[in-house]
Structure formats: structure tokens, C-alpha cells
Amino acid sequence: MGKTALGELYRALLKEHGPQGWWPLLGVRGTNPTKTGSLRGYHPGDFTYPRNAGQRFEICVGAILTQNTAWPNVEKALLRLKAVKALSAAALLGLPEKELAAHIRPAGYFNQKAKKLKVFAHFFQGLPGRTPTRDELLSLWGIGPETADSILLYAYRVPTFVVDAYTRRVLLSAGMTRETRYDALKALFERSLPRDAALYQEFHALLVEHGKGSEDYGRSRR
DNA sequence: TTCCAGGCAATAC
DNA sequence: GTATTGCATGGA
Numbered sequence: 001m002g003k004t005a006l007g008e009l010y011r012a013l014l015k016e017h018g019p020q021g022w023w024p025l026l027g028v029r030g031t032n033p034t035k036t037g038s039l040r041g042y043h044p045g046d047f048t049y050p051r052n053a054g055q056r057f058e059i060c061v062g063a064i065l066t067q068n069t070a071w072p073n074v075e076k077a078l079l080r081l082k083a084v085k086a087l088s089a090a091a092l093l094g095l096p097e098k099e100l101a102a103h104i105r106p107a108g109y110f111n112q113k114a115k116k117l118k119v120f121a122h123f124f125q126g127l128p129g130r131t132p133t134r135d136e137l138l139s140l141w142g143i144g145p146e147t148a149d150s151i152l153l154y155a156y157r158v159p160t161f162v163v164d165a166y167t168r169r170v171l172l173s174a175g176m177t178r179e180t181r182y183d184a185l186k187a188l189f190e191r192s193l194p195r196d197a198a199l200y201q202e203f204h205a206l207l208v209e210h211g212k213g214s215e216d217y218g219r220s221r222r
Numbered sequence: 223t224t225c226c227a228g229g230c231a232a233t234a235c
Numbered sequence: 236g237t238a239t240t241g242c243a244t245g246g247a
Contacts (some may be wrong), residue, residue: 022228067229073245074228108244112230144230164228208228 005176006192010199017213019044020205023059023069024156031167040075047198050155058087059155063147064116065107073122076106089121097153116142131156145182153204157197160214161189162204 014219023050024041028049043049048055058078065074080103081087086095095103102116119141137148145163153157171177171185181187193199 058240063228066227068227068242069229069244070227070246076245106228106244109229109242110244112242116230142230146229150228162228166228204228206228 004192006189009174009176010203010206011190012204013210017206017209018211021046022201022205023049025049025055025058025063026078047201054088056155057089060124060151061087061117061118063150064120065104065113065152067109067147068115069108073106074099075106077104080104081190087217089125092117092121095124112142124168131158134160144192153200159195159197159200161200164208166208167204170211
């Protein structure tokens, strides 16, 4: 791993919180040993997911639904989609947008997100067996840098680092940087760490867990 | 009751 | 280029 400051941070977070087992998947047995969020679907220390196209699509849907939204709300929406058998690209595209919006209501911003899911599902259908590029994802309406990187890292195991609000908060609070620009922070991680998808997954999840747990970060205004 | 959560696009300057 | 605003639910 190397003894960079970020390497040290990673080891400290892993020691404090233990392996997180992201991305959570409905129907996966694992447990989340930590305190926050749902207990469903986490698989600590197992980086072999997704194991099929269904799980891959589910991760992508979750990545879109969790935009500025607490995970338990996303989970409610995912469970409803699963209950009506709409958790596949084809099935989701077969639903009228209004119905889709009604199903994902608990995840918030449901009108916008219904549209985003439609756009993404159409794109997903068009790339059988191929990994999308970051630029392709970014060109889609509703997919920004964090969602694109989450999809690449967790659904396709591409070693690209995900930066989110917690990443900024934890690094700023640790006095490691004042940088806030997405691409600059992403580059900072990627040049300090080995290019390893499992490591990036674990590190990102740990930053979120740590950020959630610590109450006294200066919550920067959006 | 208010504040916030694993962002993004549109608009304004 | 950076700053602000709308989008919306459910839990603390």
C-alpha cells in the first residue's frame, strides 16, 4: 500500500470500523457489523460482487437513487421495484414513467429519478457484456461524476475512486487537504494508492461510515 | 419543528 | 468559470 498519508488513513479507518462490504445488494446474506444504516445486503471482505447482470443493474439503480438521499430510503424503493419485478432494464423500461415514479417515491426526487432510471436503463440495454466508459456515463442525463464513478467501481470493478460529501469532509477535517474539486480529489487518491478496485471500494465505504459516525464535522453548506 | 442525507441539472452572475 | 436554486422523502 505504501506509507502515504492516505495509506495511513485507510489503515486507521479499517482498524476502527472493520470491513464494510459495499455495495449493498438485496438478497445477499452478509451482515453489516457497523451501527449506521440498514443491516441488509452488505458482504464484508467479499469483493466478488456483482455476480450476474441482475446484481449489476441493481447497483446502478441504487447509485442513481441514492443521490443526496439516505440509504434506508433507497432500500425501500429498491424493495418495491423488486416486489413488482421491475428491477431489470427491460422491465423498468416497460413501466410508464408515472408508475415508476410512484414505486420509487420513498427515495425522494421521484420524478427526476424516474427519468434518470429510464435514461440509464436504455443505455444499459445497449451495452451487453461491455463495460461503459466514464465519458459515456457522464454524457447521460442524470449521471454526474460521483454516480458515474460509483457505477464503474462497484458495478464493474473498474479501479476509479469515488469522491463524495463524506470524502471531502473527512479529508478536510483531518487537515489533509483544502481541495474540494471533484477531479482533483479523485486524482489525489488515485496517485497515492495502488490501482485496486477492492481497495477503492473499501476505502470509499470506510470514508462514508466514518463521516456518518462523527457528528462534529463542520457541515459545509451545499 | 427544523435539519439533513452516499447529487445533479438548470440558471444566474 | 463559480454561486445558487429546485428537486422530495423519511428519520433524527
